[in-house]
Amino acid sequence: xxxxxxxxxxxxxxxxLGLKWLKGYLDAVASGVSVxxxxxxxxxxxxxxxxxxxxxIFIFDSEGYLVHAGGHGLSLEQMRRVRLSRDSFHPVxxxxxxxxxxxxxxxxxxxxxxxxxxxxxxxxxxxxxxAIYIPLISSGVVNGVxxxxxxxxxxxxxxxxxxxxxFLEAVARVAQLILLKPANQGGLSVPERESTGLSAMGLSxxxxxxxxxxxxxxxxxxxxxxxxxxxxTIRYETIKLYERLRVRNQSHAAARIHQLGIG
Numbered sequence: 001x002x003x004x005x006x007x008x009x010x011x012x013x014x015x016x017l018g019l020k021w022l023k024g025y026l027d028a029v030a031s032g033v034s035v036x037x038x039x040x041x042x043x044x045x046x047x048x049x050x051x052x053x054x055x056x057i058f059i060f061d062s063e064g065y066l067v068h069a070g071g072h073g074l075s076l077e078q079m080r081r082v083r084l085s086r087d088s089f090h091p092v093x094x095x096x097x098x099x100x101x102x103x104x105x106x107x108x109x110x111x112x113x114x115x116x117x118x119x120x121x122x123x124x125x126x127x128x129x130x131a132i133y134i135p136l137i138s139s140g141v142v143n144g145v146x147x148x149x150x151x152x153x154x155x156x157x158x159x160x161x162x163x164x165x166x167f168l169e170a171v172a173r174v175a176q177l178i179l180l181k182p183a184n185q186g187g188l189s190v191p192e193r194e195s196t197g198l199s200a201m202g203l204s205x206x207x208x209x210x211x212x213x214x215x216x217x218x219x220x221x222x223x224x225x226x227x228x229x230x231x232x233t234i235r236y237e238t239i240k241l242y243e244r245l246r247v248r249n250q251s252h253a254a255a256r257i258h259q260l261g262i263g
Contacts, residue, residue, distance in 0.1 A: 035070025035178050043072050051154035057145040057175050058092050075228020095133035095145045101135040107152035130156040134172040146172035207241050215257040
């Protein structure tokens with residue numbers, strides 16, 4: 001089953017992917033959104049698109065390895081454990097090394113290109129399926145890779161989908177603007193102004209992440225799904241978080257978190 005570009009690649013609000021749509025995302029960048037917030041909004045706007053599985057942004061760390069700067073559709077633990085060199089046998093590394101867009105049309109093509117990855121259970125091994133990997137280039141230098149992958153039951157004839165590729169390139173460039181903002185250069189780490197107040201309250205890194213999601217209005221169920229934990233684990237962490245914040249419920253917690261300058 002091939003993915004149709006139109007009307008699938010129109011936001012849920014019905015607006016087309018034109019200058020007005022792009023301006024909305026640029027305004028979001030100017031307001032200081034994080035990579036995760038940007039990608040979450042992207043998936044919400046494209047939730048009617050068939051087979052969209054996850055979006056990821058990789059950047060080079062200080063040692064020259066490609067690591068996650070953010071993502072949506074994968075657990076936090078999965079993202080934290082990925083560390084790739086330019087020479088790794090991996091589509092992200094290939095896109096960074098060749099400095100060219102890498103397009104994979106189907107699960108079969110993925111298995112043909114990367115047979116060794118399909119035989120491992122490493123968190124750095126993507127699920128076979130159609131995908132696109134776009135190198136992020138600034139001043140002639142590759143500083144990261146934007147990746148968007150789809151479920152293995154789908155297929156994409158990339159050669160016939162110029163509008164889709166143009167759209168994804170625009171998304172990648174907007175995401176790169178977020179990475180270039182000083183407050184977001186730490187990737188998945190919590191910005192300094194946010195971590196300072198919460199750390200002083202004795203919260204763990206996991207509780208800080210959960211606090212930010214609560215501030216965004218997410219439920220325990222949706223938080224558990226995004227982070228890859230059970231709902232019971234998130235409920236336990238939420239209770240501890242409430243105790244630290246001295247609140248009784250989620251609405252009070254959200255108000256308190258916003259008061260501290262979070263989210």
